[in-house]
Amino acid sequence: MTLLIDRKEDVQFGVMENKSWRKPVYETHGLNLWYGTTHALKNIDLSINEKEVTAIIGPSGCGKSTYLKTLNRMVEMVPNVHISGSLSFKGENILDKSMPVELLRSKVGMVFQKPNPFPKSIFENVAFGPKIHGIRNKAMLEKIVQESLEKAALWDEVKDRLHTSAYGLSGGQQQRLCIARCLAVDPEVILMDEPTSALDPVSTLKVEELIDSIKNDVTIAIVTHNMQQAARISDRTAFFLNGDVIECDATSKIFNNPSDKLTDDYINGRFG
Numbered sequence: 001m002t003l004l005i006d007r008k009e010d011v012q013f014g015v016m017e018n019k020s021w022r023k024p025v026y027e028t029h030g031l032n033l034w035y036g037t038t039h040a041l042k043n044i045d046l047s048i049n050e051k052e053v054t055a056i057i058g059p060s061g062c063g064k065s066t067y068l069k070t071l072n073r074m075v076e077m078v079p080n081v082h083i084s085g086s087l088s089f090k091g092e093n094i095l096d097k098s099m100p101v102e103l104l105r106s107k108v109g110m111v112f113q114k115p116n117p118f119p120k121s122i123f124e125n126v127a128f129g130p131k132i133h134g135i136r137n138k139a140m141l142e143k144i145v146q147e148s149l150e151k152a153a154l155w156d157e158v159k160d161r162l163h164t165s166a167y168g169l170s171g172g173q174q175q176r177l178c179i180a181r182c183l184a185v186d187p188e189v190i191l192m193d194e195p196t197s198a199l200d201p202v203s204t205l206k207v208e209e210l211i212d213s214i215k216n217d218v219t220i221a222i223v224t225h226n227m228q229q230a231a232r233i234s235d236r237t238a239f240f241l242n243g244d245v246i247e248c249d250a251t252s253k254i255f256n257n258p259s260d261k262l263t264d265d266y267i268n269g270r271f272g
């Protein structure tokens with residue numbers, strides 16, 4: 001953990017591998033989380049930087065999803081969760097219960113492993129968030145829906161069936177619809193929890209291309225079990241093990257020359 005803190009200072013102040021890091025959107029210091037007596041996150045220090053893709057990797061049960069769900073406070077929905085430490089979003093401590101969780105979630109979208117469109121039409125899925133935010137003008141909603149579907153590279157496939165059920169789409173199309181639904185409310189961050197693990201290789205590629213096309217506009221944190229995916233799409237990678245962050249660095253460094261032997265062993269398939 002000392003190693004991480006030392007290197008984290010490098011991240012905040014300087015340049016690694018000739019790349020200047022962007023400013024942190026999330027800053028996590030000494031974050032601990034327990035589910036009852038299970039200590040799932042152990043003294044985590046980690047930043048998620050603006051308009052970068054941060055991949056979170058590690059073996060099953062190491063706390064990846066828990067960390068992601070802490071970033072939008074979804075983890076609080078689990079009974080008997082206890083959290084300590086600090087976690088700030090754009091400088092504000094989001095663990096402070098006086099911070100309205102709805103405000104946070106309006107800025108932070110989430111995409112899950114299994115696509116979860118609403119039982120509504122394609123159009124209504126994407127228009128749902130903007131309507132909640134008070135947009136009622138039909139032309140405005142149509143514009144937002146089209147732009148969001150275009151950004152999600154789905155428009156051409158669905159423009160002639162916008163008012164049919166989202167359940168009629170393939171799994172890969174449903175996942176891109178869920179990303180379009182996030183984009184429709186202009187989020188600052190999208191959290192993705194293994195978004196392609198239920199998809200075939202072609203759909204996976206489309207979602208990866210989509211991530212690449214939006215990453216200049218939105219900060220992305222993505223949990224993935226797929227090492228190649230992390231290497232392909234992320235700027236930085238954090239390696240979690242047993243609730244701890246072993247190492248977080250430029251993705252090229254993590255995959256070519258990691259500082260910690262545990263990282264090396266994991267990415268080379270020697271455990272996990």
Ligand SMILES: Nc1ncnc2c1ncn2[C@@H]1O[C@H](COP(=O)(O)OP(=O)(O)OP(=O)(O)O)[C@@H](O)[C@H]1O
Nearest residue numbers: 035038040058059060061062063064065066067078
């Ligand atoms: N709702 C819960 N109640 C109790 N314990 C939980 C709960 N969710 C997760 N845990 C425990 O917390 C630890 C971290 O789980 P988490 O789901 O964050 O790991 P993960 O790295 O995302 O795993 P996977 O890759 O298998 O999804 C595990 O020991 C898990 O059993």
